[in-house]
Amino acid sequence: MRRLFAALLLTTLLAGQALAKDELVIGITQFPATFNPAIESMLAKTYVLAFAQRPITAYDASWQLICLECETLPTLENGGAKVEGKGIAVTYTLKAGAKWGDGQPVTSDDVVFSWSVGRHPQSGVASAELFRRITRIDVKDARTFTLHIDRLTFDYNAVNDLRLLPAHLERSRFEAAPAEYRNKTAYDQDTTNPGLYNGPYRVTAVVQGSHVVLEPNAYWPGPKPAFKRIVIKAIENTASLEANLLSGGVDMIAGELGLPLDQSLAFEKRHGDRFTVVTKPSLTYEHLDLNLGSPILADVQVRRALLLALDRDTMTRQLFDGRQPVAHSMVPPLDWVHADDIAQYPYDPVQAAALLDAAGWKTGAGGIRANAKGDKLALELVTTAGNRSRELVAQVLQAQWRKLGIDLRVKTEPPRVLFGETVTKRKFAHMTMFAWYSAPENVPHSTLHSDAIPSAANNWSGQNYTGYVNPAMDRLIGSIETELNRPKRKVLWRELQALYAADLPALPLYFKADAFILPKELKGLEPTGHQDPSPYWVESWRWE
Numbered sequence: 001m002r003r004l005f006a007a008l009l010l011t012t013l014l015a016g017q018a019l020a021k022d023e024l025v026i027g028i029t030q031f032p033a034t035f036n037p038a039i040e041s042m043l044a045k046t047y048v049l050a051f052a053q054r055p056i057t058a059y060d061a062s063w064q065l066i067c068l069e070c071e072t073l074p075t076l077e078n079g080g081a082k083v084e085g086k087g088i089a090v091t092y093t094l095k096a097g098a099k100w101g102d103g104q105p106v107t108s109d110d111v112v113f114s115w116s117v118g119r120h121p122q123s124g125v126a127s128a129e130l131f132r133r134i135t136r137i138d139v140k141d142a143r144t145f146t147l148h149i150d151r152l153t154f155d156y157n158a159v160n161d162l163r164l165l166p167a168h169l170e171r172s173r174f175e176a177a178p179a180e181y182r183n184k185t186a187y188d189q190d191t192t193n194p195g196l197y198n199g200p201y202r203v204t205a206v207v208q209g210s211h212v213v214l215e216p217n218a219y220w221p222g223p224k225p226a227f228k229r230i231v232i233k234a235i236e237n238t239a240s241l242e243a244n245l246l247s248g249g250v251d252m253i254a255g256e257l258g259l260p261l262d263q264s265l266a267f268e269k270r271h272g273d274r275f276t277v278v279t280k281p282s283l284t285y286e287h288l289d290l291n292l293g294s295p296i297l298a299d300v301q302v303r304r305a306l307l308l309a310l311d312r313d314t315m316t317r318q319l320f321d322g323r324q325p326v327a328h329s330m331v332p333p334l335d336w337v338h339a340d341d342i343a344q345y346p347y348d349p350v351q352a353a354a355l356l357d358a359a360g361w362k363t364g365a366g367g368i369r370a371n372a373k374g375d376k377l378a379l380e381l382v383t384t385a386g387n388r389s390r391e392l393v394a395q396v397l398q399a400q401w402r403k404l405g406i407d408l409r410v411k412t413e414p415p416r417v418l419f420g421e422t423v424t425k426r427k428f429a430h431m432t433m434f435a436w437y438s439a440p441e442n443v444p445h446s447t448l449h450s451d452a453i454p455s456a457a458n459n460w461s462g463q464n465y466t467g468y469v470n471p472a473m474d475r476l477i478g479s480i481e482t483e484l485n486r487p488k489r490k491v492l493w494r495e496l497q498a499l500y501a502a503d504l505p506a507l508p509l510y511f512k513a514d515a516f517i518l519p520k521e522l523k524g525l526e527p528t529g530h531q532d533p534s535p536y537w538v539e540s541w542r543w544e
Helices: 002-017 043-049 108-119 129-133 167-176 178-184 238-247 261-271 300-308 312-320 349-358 388-403 415-422 471-482 486-503 534-540
Strands: 023-028 057-059 065-067 081-084 087-093 134-139 144-149 201-207 211-216 229-234 275-290 378-384 407-413 431-437 506-519
Touching (some): 023 238, 108 129, 108 167, 129 134, 167 178, 261 388, 300 349, 300 506, 378 388, 378 415, 388 431, 415 431, 431 506
Parallel strands (some): 378 407
Antiparallel strands (some): 134 144, 201 211, 275 506
């Protein structure tokens, strides 16, 4: 009882302080499963760390690749990158004065160490292909280094996935037992250690499942941030999150991880005089990842029938006022490589029924289909708890598939469990609903290539949670990565999207729009619409 009272008291204090002008309290819907920047791909972690970590490169709000922790973006034109054989050598210089929060300089040694972690087969990093492609790193001095990459790709100078780790704190933990590093990282065992952060803020307090407190990094060499304290509160139930905003428990709701669009639109109608609601179309793909190891879902006829049985146009129109377009592949319409002329699956329950009949699933007792063995066509969908939008979509899926004789059972889990265990370790029996945030022209190597399937053998590295294997897809991914000619690359992208639409390793639902709900006095926040979130530029945020 004493512990519960203390937690409630702190929450009350945080709510009371939310109006302090030297503080900003932000509401999000998920709590990070880990704070290590290299492990797992949970958006909540990316959002929180964006205040406290700076990658070498990132995409800005205009979708241009820029330096965040380097002096000048190296290119073939300026001589910072040079072709060598089939590969390329790319030289970066870290920003002058860059330091970790304990005063230690950010150095080339940190880069080399981060690379060694990422390329180790047991490290458990979320996306390892960049690390494998870097064959060696030549260190010129404490700030300048050259990456030797085994192939020349169109995005050769984008090293956004090379997340910097402080070698002086993490090396001993990693080298002692690489396979155990994901469980023994200082980011989770000593999260408030200032030496873990090189951004304008550092994490100073963490209450698991509740909130994270950030305060200025005294060694940050850039523009001084405006807030003496930022509190990020995780409120997984979106109705409760809205109530916290109205009561003053939070100042704003992050667009990257806040209210779903339908709830935000309704909120704007009621409270637009008190808050600024900014809706930003984004590169966010809401979908159903399928476990292709399931005997039911291994049959592409069943996968196609499932999609044909969904009236996604009506669903997005009624739930989201038509502002979230139906997806036909994983490439959003906003991306220049998006293709319209691929297979699409309009609502067609007659064709869906015919496909299920052909696959051996006949309508049986109670209207539920079964195969010749008597096994019922029953599926389980796992998704995030407390998200009203996903709850509504799950109900639509349940009702529409039930008409076709498919029994769908819906299970919800806290996001930190879903993304920390269920999805990452491929523990879902049939399907899971979530969204991918991607970068502009993001090659889906980590989600679709056969070498990115997480398993115990690779310590659950990779994001190909479906277990999708298709040599043609592997070849297309490789061809796209190494094609420098934009028109030719767009042709390859069209082939990839056509193959995706034919195979359906996942079921596309729609592309999301981010809704930022901000106090009218907050200025300087610019939504990006992609996976590099707005807090990377928190130095520009301010009260007015």
